[in-house]
Amino acid sequence: MSESRHPMTGNEMSGDAAGGMERHQYDVVVVGAGGAGLRAAIAAHDAGARTAIVCKSLLGKAHTVMAEGGIAAAMGNRWPEDNWEVHFRDTMRGGKMLNNWRMAQLHAQEAPERVMELEDWGALFDRTDDGLISQRDFGGHKYARLAHVGDRTGLEMIRTLQQRAVALGIDVFMELTVTDLFQDDSDGTPKISGAFGYWRETGRFVVFEAPTVILATGGIGKSFKVTSNSWEYTGDGHALALRAGAHLINMEFVQFHPTGMVWPPSVKGLLVTESVRGDGGILKNSEGERFMFDYIPEFFKAETADTVEEADAWYEDKKNNRRPPELLPRDEVARAINSEIKAGRGTPHGGIYLDIASRRTPEFIRKRLPSMYHQFKELADVDITKEPMEIGPTCHYVMGGVEVDPDTQESAVKGLYAVGECSGGMHGSNRLGGNSLGDLLVFGKRAGEYATTYAQSLGDTRPAIDESEVKAAERSALAPFEVEGGENSYTIQSDLQQSMNDLVGIIRTADELEQSLKEIEDFKLRAKEMKVEGHRQYNPGWHLALDLRNMLVVSEAIARAALAREESRGGHTRNDFPGPDPVWGTKNLVVSLNEAGDGVELAEKPLPVMPDDLKTYFESK
Amino acid sequence: MAYDLKLRVWRGDATGGDLGDYTVEVSEGEVVLDALHRVQATQAGDLAIRWNCKAGKCGSCSAEINGKPRLLCMTRLSDFDPTDTITVTPVRAFPVIRDLVTDVSFNYQKARELPSFAPPPRDADGKRRMAQVDVERGQEFRKCIECFLCQNVCHVVRDHEDNKEAFAGPRFFLRYAELDMHPLDTHDRRELAQGAAGLGMCNITKCCTEVCPEGIKITDNAIIPMKERVVDRKFDPLVWLGSKIGLRAKDDEGRTEV
Numbered sequence: 001m002s003e004s005r006h007p008m009t010g011n012e013m014s015g016d017a018a019g020g021m022e023r024h025q026y027d028v029v030v031v032g033a034g035g036a037g038l039r040a041a042i043a044a045h046d047a048g049a050r051t052a053i054v055c056k057s058l059l060g061k062a063h064t065v066m067a068e069g070g071i072a073a074a075m076g077n078r079w080p081e082d083n084w085e086v087h088f089r090d091t092m093r094g095g096k097m098l099n100n101w102r103m104a105q106l107h108a109q110e111a112p113e114r115v116m117e118l119e120d121w122g123a124l125f126d127r128t129d130d131g132l133i134s135q136r137d138f139g140g141h142k143y144a145r146l147a148h149v150g151d152r153t154g155l156e157m158i159r160t161l162q163q164r165a166v167a168l169g170i171d172v173f174m175e176l177t178v179t180d181l182f183q184d185d186s187d188g189t190p191k192i193s194g195a196f197g198y199w200r201e202t203g204r205f206v207v208f209e210a211p212t213v214i215l216a217t218g219g220i221g222k223s224f225k226v227t228s229n230s231w232e233y234t235g236d237g238h239a240l241a242l243r244a245g246a247h248l249i250n251m252e253f254v255q256f257h258p259t260g261m262v263w264p265p266s267v268k269g270l271l272v273t274e275s276v277r278g279d280g281g282i283l284k285n286s287e288g289e290r291f292m293f294d295y296i297p298e299f300f301k302a303e304t305a306d307t308v309e310e311a312d313a314w315y316e317d318k319k320n321n322r323r324p325p326e327l328l329p330r331d332e333v334a335r336a337i338n339s340e341i342k343a344g345r346g347t348p349h350g351g352i353y354l355d356i357a358s359r360r361t362p363e364f365i366r367k368r369l370p371s372m373y374h375q376f377k378e379l380a381d382v383d384i385t386k387e388p389m390e391i392g393p394t395c396h397y398v399m400g401g402v403e404v405d406p407d408t409q410e411s412a413v414k415g416l417y418a419v420g421e422c423s424g425g426m427h428g429s430n431r432l433g434g435n436s437l438g439d440l441l442v443f444g445k446r447a448g449e450y451a452t453t454y455a456q457s458l459g460d461t462r463p464a465i466d467e468s469e470v471k472a473a474e475r476s477a478l479a480p481f482e483v484e485g486g487e488n489s490y491t492i493q494s495d496l497q498q499s500m501n502d503l504v505g506i507i508r509t510a511d512e513l514e515q516s517l518k519e520i521e522d523f524k525l526r527a528k529e530m531k532v533e534g535h536r537q538y539n540p541g542w543h544l545a546l547d548l549r550n551m552l553v554v555s556e557a558i559a560r561a562a563l564a565r566e567e568s569r570g571g572h573t574r575n576d577f578p579g580p581d582p583v584w585g586t587k588n589l590v591v592s593l594n595e596a597g598d599g600v601e602l603a604e605k606p607l608p609v610m611p612d613d614l615k616t617y618f619e620s621k
Numbered sequence: 622m623a624y625d626l627k628l629r630v631w632r633g634d635a636t637g638g639d640l641g642d643y644t645v646e647v648s649e650g651e652v653v654l655d656a657l658h659r660v661q662a663t664q665a666g667d668l669a670i671r672w673n674c675k676a677g678k679c680g681s682c683s684a685e686i687n688g689k690p691r692l693l694c695m696t697r698l699s700d701f702d703p704t705d706t707i708t709v710t711p712v713r714a715f716p717v718i719r720d721l722v723t724d725v726s727f728n729y730q731k732a733r734e735l736p737s738f739a740p741p742p743r744d745a746d747g748k749r750r751m752a753q754v755d756v757e758r759g760q761e762f763r764k765c766i767e768c769f770l771c772q773n774v775c776h777v778v779r780d781h782e783d784n785k786e787a788f789a790g791p792r793f794f795l796r797y798a799e800l801d802m803h804p805l806d807t808h809d810r811r812e813l814a815q816g817a818a819g820l821g822m823c824n825i826t827k828c829c830t831e832v833c834p835e836g837i838k839i840t841d842n843a844i845i846p847m848k849e850r851v852v853d854r855k856f857d858p859l860v861w862l863g864s865k866i867g868l869r870a871k872d873d874e875g876r877t878e879v
Binding site: 057058059060061062063065066077116119120121122124125126127130131132133134149150152155156159163164166167169174201230231232263264265266267270271371374375378379380488489490491494532533534535537538539540541542 | 634648649650651652655661662663666667668669670671672673674675676677678679680681695697718719720722725729732733737738740743747748749750751752753756759760763764765766767800803
């Protein structure tokens with residue numbers, strides 16, 4: 001290891017650039033080190049690319065650690081009749097048929113092998129009685145299909161991938177935020193030529209010279225007040241892609257997870273895993289009524305139990321009983337909970353009850369749901385083996401993201417790829433639980449491999465970085481320090497979160513969406529005048545000021561698309577258009593940056609056409 | 622239920638610093654991290670704190686609260702009397718970058734020195750088989766959220782900076798134990814754990830176990846069994862004789878030493 005290594009990360013720095021710009025050359029730069037980014041980097045490395053992982057936090061802290069339930073993969077360890085075709089069908093139906101069929105197909109086909117790879121790399125999944133990887137039940141999945149480790153599957157996944165990346169010696173730039181992408185359009189076709197970012201620790205700038213960038217930056221939840229997402233979820237990849245000229249699809253579809261904590265206020269929104277319901281938990285209102293039986297939609301009637309007896313019998317005998325309504329897809333359950341609370345049947349803290357205490361033994365609960373037990377005990381003084389939890393919907397996931405080629409994950413911009421939550425299409429209008437972790441692995445690997453193929457095809461003729469763009473990126477990053485007398489970034493962020501929660505939340509109307517667009521314009525003006533105190537070294541006020549730009553453009557994309565889609569489907573519910581509209585069911589809304597670069601615009605685009613042999617899975621029997 | 626909390630927070634960088642006094646309004650059910658965020662939003666926009674999930678799952682927000690190593694997000698204000706002043710300082714075993722943020726690269730360095738999992742080929746049907754009871758031993762250690770509080774509190778490095786070179790610390794003894802107990806691993810890491818990682822320097826004072834926010838029994842379930850396995854190999858006269866006369870060591874369970 002040479003002396004010019006970064007003290008924090010061990011990454012090599014160009015020491016000769018004292019006071020100048022630190023520069024690195026790679027074939028593939030992966031932005032983000034959650035499940036998707038790490039899997040992409042491993043694939044790129046294995047394919048022979050010089051690969052860098054760049055992440056906003058320390059390695060191993062990404063939001064993937066919060067995933068609880070498991071990885072959906074039709075391995076057939078519990079139900080031999082499970083296969084990719086059933087998983088594909090479940091995924092498409094869960095997404096209300098708005099998914100990119102090809103992504104849903106690839107995901108269902110490749111997820112089992114991606115899970116087995118994790119085991120090859122040291123993951124310790126829970127086992128079945130005959131020693132295979134155990135699989136658990138989750139909403140919207142016909143068979144028990146989620147490979148899991150108690151209720152901390154995401155931690156296991158990220159640790160496994162992190163340890164693999166370290167073992168392979170992949171360069172990791174930790175606590176480095178990417179703020180701009182560079183392109184070379186000297187031959188008329190814009191191509192990625194690199195990326196620009198700053199070290200959080202020192203505030204110093206870094207230029208990556210690379211023909212490919214894989215965005216794996218996760219979601220957008222921090223634009224909402226009540227969310228299960230960590231601070232990092234500011235839509236960076238979504239915004240970087242837009243500014244580079246790529247498009248977003250499905251941005252109107254935001255998943256509100258049915259079960260977030262509602263009390264105490266400091267943890268409002270924190271996730272309560274769906275496994276609680278998969279393992280026997282039921283939902284009750286303040287009158288003690290198990291209300292989900294009143295909310296079974298026509299679309300899922302045939303496969304959902306309509307009596308308590310049948311629902312309870314399902315846990316033991318899945319062949320002869322239909323699934324309990326608590327395990328309907330997340331959009332259905334979240335809307336039902338919302339309606340019960342609005343009807344005045346909520347709990348003292350404004351949620352509803354999730355009860356597993358009266359249905360399973362304390363030993364079972366502690367064994368199957370250890371982190372939930374711990375979380376409620378430590379943060380809310382509630383013993384979930386003795387009393388019900390109070391829960392309510394929380395902003396959890398964005399189905400929308402960068403529009404990509406389903407096989408390669410490449411966006412409309414040459415050399416720019418997107419994977420995981422920041423890509424769009426795979427989940428349609430609503431994601432099934434368990435399909436996120438599989439998504440990260442399947443498409444992470446694909447993006448890493450395709451990016452490498454493209455980078456290697458270039459030989460020595462790499463797209464070049466225009467030095468004036470570097471200067472512009474530098475000026476743009478430092479702009480918040482130039483302002484005097486304005487508000488700080490925290491105030492604007494907090495107002496944006498409240499506004500999005502109130503106006504673009506789980507139930508939407510045209511009036512409120514129009515109001516939200518007006519407010520976003522106002523936030524944009526305030527953000528121009530935003531001031532930052534202190535200097536560049538590890539300054540969270542400055543970091544937030546830069547992230548806030550991304551949050552604003554992404555929030556506008558969500559509100560605009562939500563206003564345009566005049567129907568209710570999956571994660572998008574319009575009070576003024578309560579049902580699904582078959583015409584809207586044939587098209588995506590595509591978001592691009594407008595000409596002036598200060599807002600977004602929409603276009604409609606027909607869905608890719610599913611081949612006839614796949615269509616047969618959806619014909620009524 | 623809201624009240625004014627008096628906070629003392631260490632502000633400074635590698636060149637030095639001091640405790641700063643802040644008073645912020647806090648309310649029922651809040652944790653120390655909530656109070657610090659409010660200081661950030663209203664009084665000190667540039668106060669450096671490392672945090673991510675605010676749910677005790679990512680292990681980013683380690684600090685010392687009234688001198689005790691804790692996670693800022695899992696320390697409830699209700700553990701203190703409203704009249705108490707709460708003092709927050711950066712973890713002591715690692716160099717300060719700024720305010721409450723420290724340079725934890727020591728841990729990432731040690732992670733790189735550890736040979737990874739080495740499984741045999743999969744079974745004929747492409748799957749692997751392990752018993753639940755066997756994976757559970759390793760699973761306890763894999764609950765680790767890498768908050769590095771065990772590393773911070775371990776006196777071998779906390780009080781003796783120069784030991785860092787030769788001592789990987791409790792977090793990595795967990796990792797050695799996890800791999801050693803993995804039903805499928807083919808490597809024997811005992812020599813390495815004892816030598817390069819400095820397992821022998823641990824004198825089982827259990828400070829690491831005490832601060833672990835995940836409640837992992839680091840000393841009892843990882844370090845002590847690991848020490849016993851090292852001793853078995855090193856000092857068992859039959860094994861010693863076996864290796865001297867060229868027979869395969871009796872206790873290596875078919876694993877290859879690395």
